[in-house]
Amino acid sequence: MRFHTRKWIKPEDLNPNGTLFGGRLLEWIDEECALYSIVQLENPKTVTKYMSEIDFKSSAHQGDIVEIGIEVVKFGTASLTLKCEVRNKMTRESIITIERIVMVALDENGKPRPHGKKKVEFVKDRLK
Template structure:
């Protein structure tokens, strides 16, 4: 394998946490914002493992909370780089809850994030191409360009919104 490519598994990262009362809302379930912070954290580790340099989060695709994660359960996040462009990487994150007493597990959410690799000068720097091996990795890799195009369109729309609304002060 060329040094300019890396296997998906080289970026795989797993993080588990016990869901405690301070991590939950008034329904006794994990705060969405707390989960989103976990998602960004584990995805960033995968991106750094792939690029072996600093990275910044460029975008987070929607996070659909499919099932609540309750106090007393564990939450496990698994992430890996699914696709690369010149200086950017798509990272997939799968979030699973587990009832530690029964062993029942549920995939509670999934998300895709995009990271940009930064060189020592703080500017975007090239990243190695990612090589999928398993069927799951290949399936995610094959859909990545379409997701990237959707992100590009969403970003254009965000820029239009910013132009329309600007930085007007709320009291003006």
């Protein structure tokens, strides 16, 4: 799994228990998956269709640095299925895992649009 983004837990990210608010973490995951999928599918109209069970494994506290990891599970006709793990950067302890996140490429009318992709591509390889 490749860990693409790091977040620093700040006071505004905390819940009443003083730990990272799950909704904030899900916001970060959704944004990271959207950005990753938009780049992979080369379509800025890519949206989240589905998230499987969300498994909170541990909490994070103010001052912790977390990193968001994404791995491609499969390419569909108009979709990209990812899995995600967020972990504490310093301890490597897993904070949350999501086994399946389905992102869908849309056309100008908001309907699924086939993307023709079969494998992960890196931007540097497209520029050759």
